[in-house]
Amino acid sequence: MNELGLPPTRQLPAEVRERALHTVLSGMDSPQRRRLAPLLTTAAAVVAAVTVTTMVAVSAPGPGSPGAEAPGLEQLASGPPVMSGDPLTDNALTRCADAVVARNRTADYPPTSDWRTTEVLLTSPGGDTAIAINDRFACFVGMSNVYVSSTRGRQAGPVAIARLTPAIVVVLNPERHELDIVPRAAFIDPGGAPDAPVQLMMLGSASAPTSNLWLTVPGSYDGLMPDPGPIGVVVEDHRPMPTIGATTTTAKPPGPR
């Protein structure tokens, strides 16, 4: 027993040692990814329940149609984004770039050829994916819609608040300040580092206001969260999702636990 009465240290079980190392080695080349499929399933359900009337359809063929495998990258004025090699992430990034091009909003974002996935914020078993792009903005790719947040949002001291989907708000925190938001019960925070450059907040419902949330960035901002404003870009996109691969940064190899 030590000073706190904690039990003595134990030897790390060999199978745990090997399993964790396997996870590390298999995750070394992947972008950071979080394990919050259940949360995203709920968030995706909230998003799907909302009818967005300002959508613009991407002229993409359906699965099985001629040309279905071509994601439309030739449309991109500045070229395709930087691929990571992860099919799910790359599919999402491509569709996010397509969405911005389809809405003719390329002037509001960095050149698409510079886009790269800097973090996978959420994934769901159905393939819904939220990614951070260039640590500057976020994109959510669902079964039928693609949402891209603005890169600026509404300023709150050194951070900015932007709407990603009707029910998801992102905090853009390029200088990586540690921040806090209360009351936590008002939203579902998928977790992650409190100083991450792009953080998701899943509101409890699509119409939930953010004006009752208190944002604190120590030494910089201490006040009500500003309204995140409108979603940056929304398009309807029914292209099929790739199947989620078995390798995530935290996936366990097969075998008994």
Add this chain to the structure above:
Amino acid sequence: MTTREGLAGVNAPPVDDHELWALAQRGDRDAFTVLYHRHADAVWNHAYRLTASPTTAEDVLAATFLTAWRRRANVRFVAESARPWLLAVAGNEARTEGRSRARFRRLTHRVGPAPDVADHADSVVTSLDDRRRLHRVLAAIAELPATQREAVALCMVAELSQTDAAQALGIPEATLRSRISRARARLRTLLPEEVR
């Protein structure tokens, strides 16, 4: 690659953490694997004590070394060993895990109960008394301010020296001692049986 290959697998002479880290910074996964095996026990034990869950501790162990790998280009540790820094990273990862799991519990409370799945690893790792004690200690530590929590995690949970802990946290030793002192006083009121 099998997990014990690399520098350790070819009977290379022991090298210190700085040398291994320098190799890892150049992308040498074998060197990083040696570091992993050298510190995995300590990181896992620390994670277990901070989370009271063997399953979560395993996740924290993997997340800690993944974070280390991803940040290797920007990290230069000043202690003799990488362990203090790794334990500090593990503390952050454990906190993140705890937050995520707490929110998941709140969410599942809203949407209804999940199937009751037993954590098989729990049964083989520790006794019920140990876990009860651990939960009690963790609840008390959670009452402390963040800066004191970090100090307590490294000095009183991981049992690092104050010098190593101060270096890992990037603060003067005097500051660390002050935080520990205040934390100890508070913990005495919260855990009168454990902290004397």
